[in-house]
Amino acid sequence: MISNFTVTKTKEKFISPSCHLITTVKRYMIYLDNNSYLPKDAPTLLKRARELLRVNSGVIIRDTRVLKKYIEFDTSIPDDASITDIVLGYQAIAPVTEYDLITERILPKADAIIQSIKLFNDEKYWSAHEHLELIWKNSQGEEKNLLNGIILIAAAFVHDEKDESEICISILSRALQKLNHAHGIYLSINIDKIKERISKIIESRHIERFVI
16 A cells, blocks of 8 residues: 655746746655665666656656665656656556655654654655754754754765765765764764764775664
């Protein structure tokens, strides 16, 4: 059974190169069941998805990321297109388990942090990054640096999901710098433990994703 998660709708505009018309689109994260794929397979999966869905005019598959449990496709579709039709197209790769409409969602800080932790621990790092960025924009001082550090960790692991290990480690180094003056517990997040895990990754050059 496919589950979906929809919040207040936001729209993007896409200029069609063939006719120069401005089309309003909706952006989704579409999750497929992952039984065997690895991050190194992301480019192949992206190519295959684009071939399968090229008949759907106006569909843009921006990126593909390989999580442990899911394959994540960042997909934009025209406002008048049916997400159900797009989901059926992806089924040729693997069963679709869920899809999320990407929106800007305003939540109280504590609720947003809880949601971000849930997303991060489910390896939905791109979405965790987006949720945290809204909080970061309204923060100040050391809290802003701390949130920026956590955002950078999520961004780093986004690259790891595409087998871009050098980029991942480089961003983790920046994250550690942002967390330099942060210690203890921040809204249930153990900052010292996170810094220890990042330092180990940077030193060993071996990426091992973790929960927060």
